[in-house]
Amino acid sequence: MHHLPDLADHPARLHHGDLFSRSALPRLGHLEHRVGHDPAAIFGPPGLHRAHGRPRHHGRPLRQRRNVEREQRGGMGQGSAQRDEEKQRANFHDHAGTIAALRSGRKRCYTRGAMKPRLRFAPSPTGYLHIGGARTALWNWLFARRMGGTFVLRIEDTDQERSTPESLQAILDGLKWLGIDWDEGPGKDGPFPPYFQMKKLARYHQVADLLIAQGKAYRDYTTEEESTQMRRDFAAKQGLGEKDDLRKAGFKYSSPWRDKTEKLDKPHVVRFRMQPKGEKIGFEDLIHGRLEKPDDDLDDFVLLRTDRIPLYNFGCVIDDYDMQISHVGRGQEHINSTYSQIAVYQALGWTPPVFAHFPLIMGSNNEKLSKRKHPEADVMAHKRAGILPHALLNFVVRLGWSHGDDELFTLEKLIELFDLAHVGKTNGVWNPEKLLSVNQHWIKNGDPKELACRLLPYLQDAGVTNAADDDRLITAVKAFSTRAKTLVEMAQSIKPYYAHGVTLDAAAVAKHLDAAGKDMLKVTKAKLLALTEWQAAVIDPIVEVIATETGAKKGAIAQPLRVAVTGGTTSPGIGDTLALLGREETMHRIDAVLGS
RNA sequence: GGCCCUGUCGUCUAGUGGCCUAGGACGGAGCCCUCUCACGGCUUAAACCCGGGUUCGAAUCCCGGCAGGGUCACCA
Numbered sequence: 001m002h003h004l005p006d007l008a009d010h011p012a013r014l015h016h017g018d019l020f021s022r023s024a025l026p027r028l029g030h031l032e033h034r035v036g037h038d039p040a041a042i043f044g045p046p047g048l049h050r051a052h053g054r055p056r057h058h059g060r061p062l063r064q065r066r067n068v069e070r071e072q073r074g075g076m077g078q079g080s081a082q083r084d085e086e087k088q089r090a091n092f093h094d095h096a097g098t099i100a101a102l103r104s105g106r107k108r109c110y111t112r113g114a115m116k117p118r119l120r121f122a123p124s125p126t127g128y129l130h131i132g133g134a135r136t137a138l139w140n141w142l143f144a145r146r147m148g149g150t151f152v153l154r155i156e157d158t159d160q161e162r163s164t165p166e167s168l169q170a171i172l173d174g175l176k177w178l179g180i181d182w183d184e185g186p187g188k189d190g191p192f193p194p195y196f197q198m199k200k201l202a203r204y205h206q207v208a209d210l211l212i213a214q215g216k217a218y219r220d221y222t223t224e225e226e227s228t229q230m231r232r233d234f235a236a237k238q239g240l241g242e243k244d245d246l247r248k249a250g251f252k253y254s255s256p257w258r259d260k261t262e263k264l265d266k267p268h269v270v271r272f273r274m275q276p277k278g279e280k281i282g283f284e285d286l287i288h289g290r291l292e293k294p295d296d297d298l299d300d301f302v303l304l305r306t307d308r309i310p311l312y313n314f315g316c317v318i319d320d321y322d323m324q325i326s327h328v329g330r331g332q333e334h335i336n337s338t339y340s341q342i343a344v345y346q347a348l349g350w351t352p353p354v355f356a357h358f359p360l361i362m363g364s365n366n367e368k369l370s371k372r373k374h375p376e377a378d379v380m381a382h383k384r385a386g387i388l389p390h391a392l393l394n395f396v397v398r399l400g401w402s403h404g405d406d407e408l409f410t411l412e413k414l415i416e417l418f419d420l421a422h423v424g425k426t427n428g429v430w431n432p433e434k435l436l437s438v439n440q441h442w443i444k445n446g447d448p449k450e451l452a453c454r455l456l457p458y459l460q461d462a463g464v465t466n467a468a469d470d471d472r473l474i475t476a477v478k479a480f481s482t483r484a485k486t487l488v489e490m491a492q493s494i495k496p497y498y499a500h501g502v503t504l505d506a507a508a509v510a511k512h513l514d515a516a517g518k519d520m521l522k523v524t525k526a527k528l529l530a531l532t533e534w535q536a537a538v539i540d541p542i543v544e545v546i547a548t549e550t551g552a553k554k555g556a557i558a559q560p561l562r563v564a565v566t567g568g569t570t571s572p573g574i575g576d577t578l579a580l581l582g583r584e585e586t587m588h589r590i591d592a593v594l595g596s
Numbered sequence: 597g598g599c600c601c602u603g604u605c606g607u608c609u610a611g612u613g614g615c616c617u618a619g620g621a622c623g624g625a626g627c628c629c630u631c632u633c634a635c636g637g638c639u640u641a642a643a644c645c646c647g648g649g650u651u652c653g654a655a656u657c658c659c660g661g662c663a664g665g666g667u668c669a670c671c672a
Contacts, residue, residue, distance in 0.1 A: 124672050159671055224670085247668055248597035269670055288601070297599055297668095305670040312672045336600060336667045359602085359665095366664075395608095398621095402609055405620040424609080427665060431607050434622045444635075482635040543631060558631035570633035 117149035117326045121182075122316070124156040125167035127371055129174030129379040131430075132331060132361045135396045139358065140329045141180050142397070142418035152323055153185030155196045156316070158309050174379045178389050179411070184323075192323040197315050204310040207318055207348070208270045208303050216275075216347040217303055219268040220255045227253070252299060270304035272314075272344065281339050286327070286356035286420050293339055301340050313337055317344045320353055329356040329420070332427075333368070356420050359400045360427040369430060376430060386458060386486030388446070391439040399428040408441055440485045448477045451487075458491035464498045476580055479572040497580050502567040502589055509563060513593060517560035520552065524561050525590050534583045536575030543574060564593040 121137040123129070144151040153175075157163040172186065184190025194200050211217035222230075230253070231246055238249050255271060274295070282292025303314040310318075320328060335357050345352040363374040371377050382392050394409055401423045403409075409417065443451065452473045459467045467473055476494045484490035496502060504513075513521070527542045543557050558574045565586055571577045578586050 122672090126672075156672065162671075220670095227670095245597080250598070291600080293599060299668085302670055307670080309670085311670070316672085331666095332601065333666055334672090337672090339600085357601085362665080364607095368666075398608065400608090405610060407608090407621055426602055426609095428609090429607060431622070434608065437622055440635095480634090483633070540631095547631090554631040556631090562632060568632090572633080574631060 117144060117147050118152065118324055119144045119149060119327050119329065120152040120154050120320070120323065120325050121180075122154040122156050122319070123171050124159055124162075125164060125171055126159055126162035127167055128170045130369070130371060131377050131379055131396065132369055133171075134174065134178060134180075134379050134392075135361065135399065136330060136358060137175060137180050138178070138393060138397055139401070139418070139420075139423070140327075141182075142414055143327065143329065143420060144183075145415045146418055149326075150183045151181075152190065152192075152325065153182035153188075153195065154319055154323065155186060156312070158197050158311070158315055160198075160307075160309065170380070177383055178379065178393055197310070197319065200319075201308065201310075203322070204304065204315060204318055205308060208310075208314070211272070211303070211347060212270065214347075215261075216273055217270050218255075218257055218260065218273050218300075219263065220257045220271045220300075220302075221264055221266050221268045222255055222257065223267075255300060258300065267306045269302045269306055271300040272303050272340070272347070274298050274300050274343065281342055283338060283342055283352060283355055285335075286329075286354055287359075287423050287425060288335075288357060291335060291338070291357075295339075295343070298340055298343060303344075313340045314344065317341050317348075317350075321345075321348075321350050325353050327354045327356060329358060332357045332360050356423070358423060359425055361396075361399055362427050362429045364429065366429065374430070376432065382435075386488030386490070387435065387439050388442050388454070388487070391442045392435070394442065395435045395438045399430075400424050400426075408438070436485045443484060443487070443490070444481050446481075448474045448481065451477045451481070455487055455490060455494075458487045459494065459498075462488075462491040462495050464491070464495050467494075467498050472580070475576075479576045479580060483572065496566065500585065500588070501592060502565065504563065504567045504593070505569075508567070508569045512559040512563045512569070517556075517563075518594060520546075520557055521560045521564055521590065521594060523550070524557060525587075525594070528578075528583075528586070528590075531583075534579060536573065536579045538575075539578050540573065540575035561590075565589045 119140040121133075121140050123133055123137075141151050143149070155168060157168070168186075175181075182188060184192070185195045208217060212219065231251065234246060234249070234251050235241070235244065240246070240249055257268075258271075258273060276294075276296035276298070279295055280292040281295040281298065282290060285291045301313055302311050304310055319325075338355055338357070342352055361369045363369045363377075365373070367373065369377045375381055379392070383389070390411060393411070393414075397409070397414060397418070398407060401418070403417050403422060406417075452469055455473070455477060456467065456469055473494075476497060477490070480490050480493050484493060523546060524542065527546065528539070531538060531542075543554050546552065546557050547554050559569065562571055562574060562577065563569060565571075565577060565581055572580075581589070
């Protein structure tokens with residue numbers, strides 16, 4: 001069991017003692033006196049999502065659709081309960097209007113007035129920042145930035161077994177490295193704290209009690225032994241063995257406490273009391289359109305564990321509501337849990353946010369990219385491998401999203417161009433070669449000065465201690481910017497230029513430094529000695545001059561020199577190479593070969 | 597197995613009924629440039645899962661197969 005401490009800079013102005021204060025959670029003030037009453041009185045009229053403040057723009061097709069629904073249900077005006085439901089449905093369908101607007105490129109509904117979208121990234125601190133999580137964060141962040149909305153970081157630390165402070169730090173570090181910042185969250189006070197789920201347990205309990213009071217949830221006192229016994233009984237009846245998967249046989253848990261209301265002084269979980277009407281339950285997804293399934297397919301899932309800690313499907317709903325999240329963008333693996341969450345929203349009379357379920361990122365084996373099977377799933381592993389943060393962002397943003405034939409984007413361009421309408425539906429496979437080529441592009445086209453700064457730590461790691469963030473390094477970066485796919489590679493390439501002397505490659509020597517090669521080297525040396533300046537621009541012509549004077553091929557001149565000063569047959573242009581080395585070191589290496 | 601989602605070159609993708617003889621990018625092959633290695637430029641091979649419909653016309657709409665993925669916890 002771990003306990004997550006506050007971040008050093010997290011204001012943490014909320015303690016359990018003031019959890020119910022007005023300033024902290026406005027609605028909770030009334031809640032205390034009104035448990036058991038109509039939720040509308042506590043939470044405001046159903047169907048009015050506070051994030052938007054007022055009903056949305058009513059598009060004509062939608063109105064028509066609603067009218068059809070009304071007719072099907074036999075007209076309107078049958079009492080307030082039904083009107084509320086009507087209202088709620090109407091508002092619910094307004095999301096479809098938003099979606100239509102968004103998909104058709106009309107973003108006015110967000111840029112005009114107070115309707116700024118609020119998005120969030122809600123990782124659980126149970127490991128490093130995952131590449132899939134990073135893309136989810138990026139897309140949400142990009143959308144928020146583009147629309148002038150708010151990006152919230154919420155920590156879902158309710159898994160007490162696996163959550164660790166180290167993981168939290170790792171995730172924060174990963175986001176920081178990528179340059180994804182947040183407007184509200186750890187270390188950034190916002191209007192709807194706290195941003196750690198473990199700090200608002202009382203809120204979840206309160207909502208759970210409300211649901212129980214309304215018969216929409218129940219206390220389930222079934223012990224673990226009893227439930228395993230139920231499974232065993234089922235297996236026995238079906239003639240299944242211990243190892244058979246009960247799900248495949250259609251096992252469905254059914255609690256004996258489902259319809260009971262007594263409150264016992266015994267440990268229990270709180271379960272949602274699913275009340276299927278034999279209808280479809282579903283939602284409009286920004287990416288997939290209408291998504292639905294039969295409501296009797298859902299079971300009585302757990303809201304609160306025995307230790308009173310909420311489970312994902314519960315905490316998530318309450319937080320998204322409390323934080324007034326307007327759009328939930330998350331991975332496709334959450335589609336099936338969304339149906340359960342919709343049921344909670346409906347039970348509470350809350351309008352759900354707009355959902356967007358992103359395609360998954362798959363490993364080369366075409367399985368969901370996982371931390372265990374795919375080392376490349378770790379964002380920071382790419383930092384260690386010498387990938388530029390922006391290159392990783394550029395690569396990952398295109399995995400499932402497109403802007404015509406464009407592939408390379410600056411961050412500014414992404415903020416300008418990113419939209420959910422062009423997020424695709426199909427899972428994508430992680431392609432390391434492409435990442436490398438994107439990285440190379442930004443190494444090639446990045447600011448050499450910035451690159452030099454970034455390169456320094458990699459040089460340190462490579463054992464180069466005498467490099468500094470100066471003109472020489474910038475020259476080196478320029479010389480190798482078209483020759484390195486990663487910063488690690490670049491550091492390796494640059495390393496020999498910061499050493500004294502060089503190890504000669506035997507094959508290279510045999511090929512280029514035979515007697516003739518050495519003779520040519522002497523000629524070249526004499527020309528170099530005569531130089532008053534030491535720059536690529538004056539060194540390069542020497543090869544040309546010797547070639548015309550002696551009639552030798554340029555290769556016969558440059559290669560012996562190259563082998564002598566670099567030890568091998570490949571390097572940047574000979575002028576750049578010598579300039580980088582400096583006159584003194586160049587002469588030292590030539591003399592070492594000529595033996596004088 | 598139930599339910600849910602998805603099928604365009606090997607991979608990422610463009611494509612929203614005629615601009616498609618299906619475009620771009622990575623990777624592959626080849627050529628050019630060239631003092632080496634790169635960069636760059638050019639060329640090239642490579643895909644609409646299958647079968648039915650709707651339509652004058654389908655990669656695009658509908659249905660059925662098939663295939664892949666996801667999900668079925670007191671994880672998130």
